[in-house]
Amino acid sequence: MSKFLKIIITTMILIPILYMVFWSFTDILPWPKLIPDGINLDVWKQLISSKDYIRTIGVSIVVSMWTAAICILVALPTAYAITCFDFCWKPVIRGIVYLPFFIPSISLSLGLHSAFLTAGITDSIMGVVLSHIVPCLPYTIMILEGSFEQMGRSFSEQGRNLGANSIQLLTMVYLPNMRQALYLSASMSFIVSFSQYLLTFLVGGGIIKTLPVMLFQIMQNGNRTEISAYSLGFIILGAICTYLIRKYLGERYIMKYML
Amino acid sequence: MHLFNTKISRRKIYYEIHALGDDMSFFQIKNITKKYGELKVLNDISLSAKQGEFISILGESGSGKTTLLRIISGLEGQFAGEILLKDRNITKLSTQRRGVSMVFQDYLLFPHLNAIENIEFGLKIRGVTKSQRYREAKNLLELVQMDRHENKYPHQLSGGQKQRIAIARAVIVKPLLLLLDEPFSSLDANLRVDMCDFIRNIQRQTSITTILVTHDREEAMKISDRIALLYGGEIAQFDEPVKLYEKPSDLYTASFMGDVNILAEEEGYYLAVRPENIRLSSSDREGCNSAIVKDLQYTGSRTKCKALYEDKEISFFLAGNAEKVKISSKIYIEIDKSKILKIKA
Numbered sequence: 001m002s003k004f005l006k007i008i009i010t011t012m013i014l015i016p017i018l019y020m021v022f023w024s025f026t027d028i029l030p031w032p033k034l035i036p037d038g039i040n041l042d043v044w045k046q047l048i049s050s051k052d053y054i055r056t057i058g059v060s061i062v063v064s065m066w067t068a069a070i071c072i073l074v075a076l077p078t079a080y081a082i083t084c085f086d087f088c089w090k091p092v093i094r095g096i097v098y099l100p101f102f103i104p105s106i107s108l109s110l111g112l113h114s115a116f117l118t119a120g121i122t123d124s125i126m127g128v129v130l131s132h133i134v135p136c137l138p139y140t141i142m143i144l145e146g147s148f149e150q151m152g153r154s155f156s157e158q159g160r161n162l163g164a165n166s167i168q169l170l171t172m173v174y175l176p177n178m179r180q181a182l183y184l185s186a187s188m189s190f191i192v193s194f195s196q197y198l199l200t201f202l203v204g205g206g207i208i209k210t211l212p213v214m215l216f217q218i219m220q221n222g223n224r225t226e227i228s229a230y231s232l233g234f235i236i237l238g239a240i241c242t243y244l245i246r247k248y249l250g251e252r253y254i255m256k257y258m259l
Numbered sequence: 260m261h262l263f264n265t266k267i268s269r270r271k272i273y274y275e276i277h278a279l280g281d282d283m284s285f286f287q288i289k290n291i292t293k294k295y296g297e298l299k300v301l302n303d304i305s306l307s308a309k310q311g312e313f314i315s316i317l318g319e320s321g322s323g324k325t326t327l328l329r330i331i332s333g334l335e336g337q338f339a340g341e342i343l344l345k346d347r348n349i350t351k352l353s354t355q356r357r358g359v360s361m362v363f364q365d366y367l368l369f370p371h372l373n374a375i376e377n378i379e380f381g382l383k384i385r386g387v388t389k390s391q392r393y394r395e396a397k398n399l400l401e402l403v404q405m406d407r408h409e410n411k412y413p414h415q416l417s418g419g420q421k422q423r424i425a426i427a428r429a430v431i432v433k434p435l436l437l438l439l440d441e442p443f444s445s446l447d448a449n450l451r452v453d454m455c456d457f458i459r460n461i462q463r464q465t466s467i468t469t470i471l472v473t474h475d476r477e478e479a480m481k482i483s484d485r486i487a488l489l490y491g492g493e494i495a496q497f498d499e500p501v502k503l504y505e506k507p508s509d510l511y512t513a514s515f516m517g518d519v520n521i522l523a524e525e526e527g528y529y530l531a532v533r534p535e536n537i538r539l540s541s542s543d544r545e546g547c548n549s550a551i552v553k554d555l556q557y558t559g560s561r562t563k564c565k566a567l568y569e570d571k572e573i574s575f576f577l578a579g580n581a582e583k584v585k586i587s588s589k590i591y592i593e594i595d596k597s598k599i600l601k602i603k604a
Binding site: 155162163176177 | 333334353354355360365370381385429
């Protein structure tokens with residue numbers, strides 16, 4: 001990537017963040033002033049001391065963690081089967097797996113809401129987690145499938161020839177060589193779940209409140225300082241969680257406890 | 260069932276050496292036919308091996324030799340025919356249950372395991388205790404002369420070293436049959452010679468019945484007890500290297516196994532002679548014939564001379580750089596009549 005392109009991309013990411021940082025500490029900037037009179041920490045104090053905000057963070061993390069974990073557990077055998085085995089209807093199965101990519105999110109959300117209402121699992125963390133799995137799973141499978149494909153069937157053949165069954169192949173040959181892909185797919189499903197608004201709002205029914213739902217409510221109030229502070233909090237939290245997944249799930253947990 | 264026992268003493272390894280068994284039925288493949296759609300890749304292949312024998316499957320690219328090896332290993336399905344190994348019909352057994360180990364062309368060492376862990380893999384799968392599998396892997400590391408590299412990962416090893424580890428990994432599970440798929444193809448020329456000797460030594464020490472797939476006739480001749488030459492999915496000839504060279508069944512076998520000069524054609528046979536059975540003669544004495552030199556190819560220890568003899572191009576070898584022989588000059592050659600091959604046309 002050329003240096004110029006790097007500068008452009010970095011600027012495009014940084015400008016909105018800097019804008020939010022600026023406004024989270026400033027409630028008013030009358031024309032023609034360019035620099036505010038002082039720093040206003042009221043919103044940050046309110047944000048840190050808000051029990052509702054802390055609880056919402058907790059719910060968001062729990063929902064996204066569960067979503068990521070279930071997605072990995074479902075995606076791993078699915079991607080393994082799609083890549084390493086030949087079976088009837090394989091293209092159809094692959095099509096079904098990636099279907100959520102092609103369905104508009106509003107249709108998906110309304111359909112899931114209707115189905116979950118019938119099943120009686122709305123307004124619960126379980127319902128929200130299950131609904132989040134639907135849009136997250138295709139990303140997880142796609143990343144893991146790529147990783148299996150990269151290793152190819154040769155390792156599988158070599159492992160089988162040395163006596164390994166399918167489970168041993170997965171745990172003793174494939175998984176140890178897939179740390180990067182596991183971390184990536186876990187992070188991806190975590191982030192997608194972490195930023196789900198519509199599904200959480202519909203399936204959670206306002207009772208299960210995650211950060212995007214809270215952020216949406218704050219946006220409706222129209223307070224720019226509040227919106228900026230909460231948005232920044234959302235970004236910082238997402239970055240911290242992704243870092244922690246990488247540190248503990250990507251390197252330690254999988255190697256130490258799963259294998 | 261242990262095919263060989265290991266004892267370790269003063270860092271020397273002694274393998275109980277089994278003499279070649281007389282029983283041709285130790286390993287048999289019967290009437291193997293394999294099709295990919297309409298394309299027949301293997302056609303009615305049958306061959307057998309004695310216990311402890313070293314067989315090579317030799318052939319050009321696309322002759323079906325790797326497919327045959329994959330069928331034997333159980334990695335290729337949907338074929339007709341039978342495979343028998345030590346009184347068991349293994350045709351329908353999975354690769355895990357066949358007692359057949361395969362060393363793949365590109366070694367396929369597991370990148371997350373170091374050398375000794377790679378060797379231990381098969382035993383770990385079989386639930387062998389850590390101390391025992393370490394002991395056995397260590398013995399094999401010494402056998403393949405890699406004991407100084409036990410903690411190295413595949414990316415830290417050279418091609419030849421990787422191959423030694425791959426062989427040790429295949430041998431540790433004590434297979435009844437060892438399959439080697441073009442093991443020398445990714446090695447450079449000097450290393451190929453060393454590895455060829457090395458593999459033959461290991462095979463002699465372990466006495467594991469071995470099948471090697473190669474396209475290199477010299478390697479196959481050097482290393483094998485018998486060679487099956489594949490041509491177009493069929494066995495052209497299956498015999499000892501010397502018989503393939505000196506008594507080829509057809510012209511394809513004769514020319515695949517080495518240079519051959521066709522001297523005449525009579526009653527459905529070619530009369531031919533190998534280049535080493537043509538000698539340069541100093542004079543026009545009885546039994547000598549004249550020829551015109553067309554080309555000289557100097558290769559160091561000898562020079563290949565191409566000449567026109569009775570309107571046919573023949574080739575033979577001259578010792579050293581053969582300074583006296585010049586292109587377009589007339590020479591006298593002597594053909595060893597006792598070595599003339601009669602090959603089916």
